[in-house]
Amino acid sequence: MRPLDLKLFRDLAAMKGQMAAVAMVMACGLMVMIMERGLVVSLETSRDAYYQSNRLADLFCDLKRAPNSLRVRLSHIPGVAVAETRVKGSAVLDIPGMKQTAEGTLLSLPEDHPQHLNLLYLRVGRLPVAGNRGEVVVSDAFAEAHGFMPGDTIDATIYGARERLHIVGITLSPEYVYALPPGSIMPDNRRYGVFWMNERELAVALGLEGAFNNVVVDVAPGGDPTAVKADLDRILTPYGGLTTYDRTEQLSVKMVNDEIKGLRTMAVAFPLIFLSIAAFMTSAALSRLVHLQREQIAQLKAFGYSSRTIGWHYCKFALVVVIFAFLVGGALGMWFGSRMLMVYHPFFRFPVLDFYPDWPAFLLAVLASAATSFLGVLGAVRHAVTLPPAEAMRPEPPAAFRASLLERIGLQKLASTSFRMALRNLERKPWQALFTTLGLAMATAIPIVSVSMGDGMDYMMDFQWRLAQRQDVTLALIEPGSFSVINDMRGLPGVLNVEPFRAVAARLYSGHHKRRVAITGLPQNVLLSRVLDVHGKPVALPLSGLLLSKQLAKMLFVQPGDALRVEVLEGRRPVLHTTVSGTITDFAGVGAWMDIDRLHHLMRESRTVSGAHLTVDSAREDEFFAAVKDSPRIGSITTTRAARENYDKMMGRMMDISRAIFFFFSVVVAFGVIYNGARIALSERARDLATLRVIGFTQREVATVLIGELTLLTLLALLPGLYIGSELTSLILTSINTETMRIPVVLTGRAYATAVLIVLLSSALSFTVVSRHIVKLDLLGVLKARE
């Protein structure tokens, strides 16, 4: 090994703690980078491969009922490669051992030919055989949650009739990668499953013999999806067609894409923070090294080493750090990435979901880290090599100081001697102080983001379930029915309160912006399912005009008072010109609300209802559910408590992991920045501190002098850190929030206190470590040697 490289490794060994601190911060950045980018690439790769191999449709449309003879017309639409018609319905499932019911979506499988689109990915068993009664394949998440295997049976109420379903296969579907129960914001694998069965049998069960109510279309290469959409809508509207939507609006596709979008944000934001802190730390540590070695550099130059060789020698220090960070960050990133994929498993069901590291992005990040570190090092080396060797070998004159700003403005009385030393040191090296403060501010900011996200979700759920959705159960009818149903519901055992609702599908237009949503009609002054303003106060339902989700108003670019055209997609399909009467606060999905009587009037129907929200006496719950299971008109049963429990279960693990990671990051950054700063300060002031020891300062007093300066920086960093954390939280939430779920920015004292505590404890820890070096100060060396 060449002598300079030997020197490299021995010098590195001497400053291994400091180098490790820097490398760990860098490794955190690279870890997030490889983890999040890897998740993006993995999800994208799995998604694209899956959608392609299993031929996910390009366009989707639901309608009320159209005769099978219409199929030919649909497949002759210009630009259509394949049009497949299906029957789709829902079932209430009675699972043995479950007190409450589960809900199923039923989809038909063609009997005379294999599926053309949305091909099932059969995991176990087989597809139903044409003509065999009651055979179904079931979605694997649901089967997994209940331990169902082929051969098991489930009792279902389909369109009011009791049926026994025989499971013959367990499957995945590209349509249900993320299977969201209707009206829910989170998958619930125990309470929601998707079933596929023979078309004729399902059509009979749903009263749709010889007809279909769902179309999926594959657009031919070169075909114009917009034109195909328009043709489909034109043909299907007379048959109760709702608007055709493309893949990007398909619920499962949208959820997968939203998740990827969120990951993309994280994959940029966090690595950027960590890597810039690490770059600063590297350059500060190595500048100090170069400074300490100016005599050695002068000697090397005197021996005839070129400035370039010397410069490269010091760059290698940074290189070693980067390589170390690369290895640690890469390994941790891969490990956490594949762990995260396991966390994704309950949510996202792909045939294969393997972890693919995004090597190009990773290498880019490594190169960027190396380059920024080199810049810092080279700045210091250039200064050292430009000194003539003879001059560099002479000791430097005492550093020039002056009274700090605080003292110059006349506050010197306030400051103790060690505080003055700290202030003056900081003022002499403002950039170093600034970057250290920034690093610590970031360390403060990181836990705020994580705690606030949790708090935001808690707030959202609390708002949703304690303030807005106060019913115990929501019953939806198979199809809208007369008001007498409500009276029947009142008669169910244990029912305390019943509030009806009417929901209709509609398209809202404002200028060229349009959106398909459900308009929900509610009675005035309801107590259960309420629409609320941002403060959680009920908003009165307008007698004219529509209330919109704030998010919907944003998407339509409208404000209260603006005009809106509404096309109802059900019944007589009335068109209404109305205004936005106000916006309401909700956090999941988007919708529109109006007075139920106004809606009836608009629909020119008598008191039709789509379902009702209920409160049930908890003592009589069992009786209630038993009765509901047998009532033929009910299409779906949603219980608030179950939804809440499911949320806690599903999100709990995810939040725990991310909290642990963020906590770790924050500690690493705070500890690393302080430790590095303290080691540099210790090295710069070793002589001063040793002098103080010699003239009679105790170790503790000397430590106070050293730590004073960093404590000052830590305290200075807290406030900006809290601010940056708040801003970062809203920045990140804004960019990951989607139409389906919007986490509000909730900044609590708890988040701030956690952040402050983590940073102070990490600082204290690194002070403790550094204090051990004060014991080792070379007291005798001070008497003779000069830096």
Add this chain to the structure above:
Amino acid sequence: MAENPLPLSHSSATSKSREPLFRARGVTRVYHTGEVEVRALNGVDLDLFEGELVVLLGASGSGKSTLLNILGGLDSLTDGTLTFRGKDLTSATERELTLYRRNTVGFIFQFYNLIPSLTSRENVALITDIAPDPMDPEEALDLLELGERMDHFPSQLSGGQQQRVAIARAIAKRPDVLLCDEPTGALDVKTGVMVLDAIDRVNRELGTLVVIITHNAVIADMADRVIFLSDGKITHIQENPVRRPVGELSW
């Protein structure tokens, strides 16, 4: 100054009649560097008295710095005993040694070792803040004729001025002993003489025991006693019947 009437006579006769401040017996210090054993001090016996000005003279490696460090509570003995005012320093703990340095010893270094971020006054105040019975920093600095330079930072002072601030810092606590390690080593003759004069005055006016180590034989003339060290042993002790006034020194 040399003409000043002496508050105390420092003849060896009077010194020896009193109890010594330091009593060293068989003081030995062995350093192990790797497999090499270096006997920096090898059985030194020495008494040092209140009010004396002693110069330790010797070549590099003769053991004079080691002896000074041991007297200052900065280094430990391998063998032998050392007492200060009858108290055993040999077995003192780290904390006791720190307190000993804080309350008893004043150090003056070759390179001054001022804290660059503190002014002259603040450098002195560092000590007066923690010592039990200190002078005012201003008083100490005035004694060294630095009244004009109180609010200057080290970088704004000449070498001689910096060393005088260092002396003010050392004496402000009213130490029992002032240990000076090559105090003029980094200074030119003229400035060096000024610094020695200051040390001499401290010795005469405050009655502080002063120990100066140097390899500059000229300085020996200002001492009461000159102790010659070689290879870790005292070769001989020379008593100067008359201390030569510092103003007459030159090298």
